[in-house]
Amino acid sequence: MKIDIHDVTLRDGNHALRHSLQASQVSEYCKIANDSVAEVIEVGHGNGLGASSYLVGKSSALDYDLLSAARESLTHRKLGVHIIPGFATFRRDVSVALDIGIDLYRVASHVTEADVCAPHIEKLADRQVIVHGVLMMSHMAELTQLAAEARKLVGYGAVGVIIMDSAGTYRPETVSQRVQVLRDALPEKIMIGFHAHNNLGFGLANAVAAARAGADILDGSSAGLGAGAGNVHLELLGAWLNQEGEIRSSDFEKFMQMAEYVEATFTDYLPKISSQSVRSGLAGAFSGYSPQVKMASLAHSIPAQDIWSEVARRKLVAGQESVIWEIAQDLANL
Numbered sequence: 001m002k003i004d005i006h007d008v009t010l011r012d013g014n015h016a017l018r019h020s021l022q023a024s025q026v027s028e029y030c031k032i033a034n035d036s037v038a039e040v041i042e043v044g045h046g047n048g049l050g051a052s053s054y055l056v057g058k059s060s061a062l063d064y065d066l067l068s069a070a071r072e073s074l075t076h077r078k079l080g081v082h083i084i085p086g087f088a089t090f091r092r093d094v095s096v097a098l099d100i101g102i103d104l105y106r107v108a109s110h111v112t113e114a115d116v117c118a119p120h121i122e123k124l125a126d127r128q129v130i131v132h133g134v135l136m137m138s139h140m141a142e143l144t145q146l147a148a149e150a151r152k153l154v155g156y157g158a159v160g161v162i163i164m165d166s167a168g169t170y171r172p173e174t175v176s177q178r179v180q181v182l183r184d185a186l187p188e189k190i191m192i193g194f195h196a197h198n199n200l201g202f203g204l205a206n207a208v209a210a211a212r213a214g215a216d217i218l219d220g221s222s223a224g225l226g227a228g229a230g231n232v233h234l235e236l237l238g239a240w241l242n243q244e245g246e247i248r249s250s251d252f253e254k255f256m257q258m259a260e261y262v263e264a265t266f267t268d269y270l271p272k273i274s275s276q277s278v279r280s281g282l283a284g285a286f287s288g289y290s291p292q293v294k295m296a297s298l299a300h301s302i303p304a305q306d307i308w309s310e311v312a313r314r315k316l317v318a319g320q321e322s323v324i325w326e327i328a329q330d331l332a333n334l
Contacts, residue, residue, distance in 0.1 A: 001246060004039040004217045006193065007234060009262060010070070011082050013225030015046035015288050016269045019057040023069035025265060029222075030073035032261055036254040037247055038234070039217075040080040040104050043070040046227060046288065047318060048082035048108065050093035055321055063093065067100050078103035082134070085109065085116045086319070090123055098127065106162065107153075108134035110317045111141040114149040118156045125157025132160035132193070137317055138178065139169050139284055146178060147185035160191035162217065165206065166318070168199025168228055168281040172209035179213035193217030196232040198224060199281030201273055203232035208240060222255070223262040223270055228280060228287025230271025235259040279305055283312035292321050296328035306331055 010029060014021045026043055033041050043066050045051045045059045052059035070079050081102050088094060097105070105124050107117045117133055124131040133153025138146065150161045163178060170178075175194060182192050194210035196203040196219065207218050220237045224230030238255035241247045263270065271277075276290040285308055293311070297304040310327045 001211060001244070002216070003211055003241065003246065004191070005037065005234070005237060006040040006042060006080065006217055006219045007033060007036070007038040007221065007258075008042045008195070008219050008231060009221040009225050009234065009258070010066075011042040011044045011048070012046060012227055012231055013221050013262070013266075014044065014059075015057075015227035016225050016230065016271055017266060019045055019052065019059040021059075021061060021066065023061055023065040026066050027069040027073050029258065029261055030070050030077075032254070032258050034074050034076050036077070036258060037251045038077060040078045041070065041074060042080040042082060042106070043067055044081055047087055048084050049097060050088035051084065056319060064096055064100070067097060067102065071100050071102075080104035080106060083107045083120060084319075085120050088120070090120060094120065094124070098129070103130060105129060105131045106134050107131060107158070108136050108164075111135040111138045111149060111163075112145060114152040117153060121153065121156040121158050131158055132162055132191070133158035134162045134164060134195075136164045137166045137286065138163040139165065139167060139174075140315060143178065143181045147181050150182050150186060154186055154190055159189075160193060160217065161186065162193035162195055162219070164195040165197050166286055167284045168197030168203070168277065168287050169284045170196075170206050171200075171202055172205045175206045175209045176213040179210050179215050183214040191216040193219065195219040197226065197287050198229040198232060198271070198273060199277040199287055203230075204236045204240070207232045207237060222258040223266075225262055225266060225269070226271060226287075228271070228290055229273045229277035233259070276304060279308045283308040285311045286316065286318050288318060289316070289321070289324060292324045296324050300328040300332040302328050302331045
């Protein structure tokens with residue numbers, strides 16, 4: 001079992017930090033991660049390149065500064081970026097990443113909208129860089145559609161497909177089924193990855209299930225730092241891989257050092273399974289909505305559960321944060 005670990009601490013973790021990550025922190029973390037067995041270190045705004053905005057969160061640092069700091073510190077590990085077309089434009093954002101020398105580009109869309117990834121993936125593939133396609137909120141597609149959307153990404157030129165449990169709503173048996181569907185639908189050479197969230201407490205179990213079903217890539221973050229209840233803890237993945245004989249004890253110890261840095265540096269932002277994250281997981285709603293739902297609930301004296309239920313009914317996806325406030329106002333006027 002050969003598993004590539006992709007470390008999303010400095011990207012998904014930026015959600016938990018309310019996008020306040022600084023270049024100096026990126027540099028310090030990457031110096032530790034550089035000697036780890038994580039294949040890729042992903043860096044940037046929580047919603048990826050070009051996403052800094054008042055709608056989804058204004059970043060404290062420029063993409064260029066964060067990525068440059070990471071590039072300087074990473075001499076042994078690959079540097080990755082997350083790209084959501086619409087937030088990121090090719091000329092303004094992706095071209096800057098190309099100039100910096102990013103190693104892996106993960107182009108993402110809502111699970112039923114792979115078509116929007118076509119221009120970015122095709123242009124990147126033409127430049128002969130490594131590009132993966134990402135299907136976010138992957139629970140919102142039936143199995144046949146999931147396979148069809150994944151095939152589209154490969155057709156555009158992606159050499160890997162990642163499915164994200166953006167709402168933290170999966171159980172291990174569901175993950176196994178979906179990874180197997182992709183394994184059957186895609187050419188053997190295409191890498192398949194899984195990105196877990198821990199809203200219902202299944203993060204590690206889901207990641208293990210993905211690996212045993214044939215996934216090649218597992219995402220994780222140190223101390224679980226990420227949106228909602230966080231990602232699967234990288235150090236837990238390391239412990240499992242060590243017990244399975246897949247990595248050495250010294251490699252596991254490096255994951256522990258990375259976690260200790262995060263725990264000491266971002267003490268007040270460490271994720272936990274809260275009532276809000278459980279509600280979002282059960283509703284199948286985007287993990288990152290928790291702060292907005294909580295604020296809207298308090299502002300309009302509306303039970304958070306009512307807002308989560310309506311968010312789920314309307315099938316909101318990342319980037320529609322403003323609709324949460326509309327929902328709260330509508331419920332208050334009933």
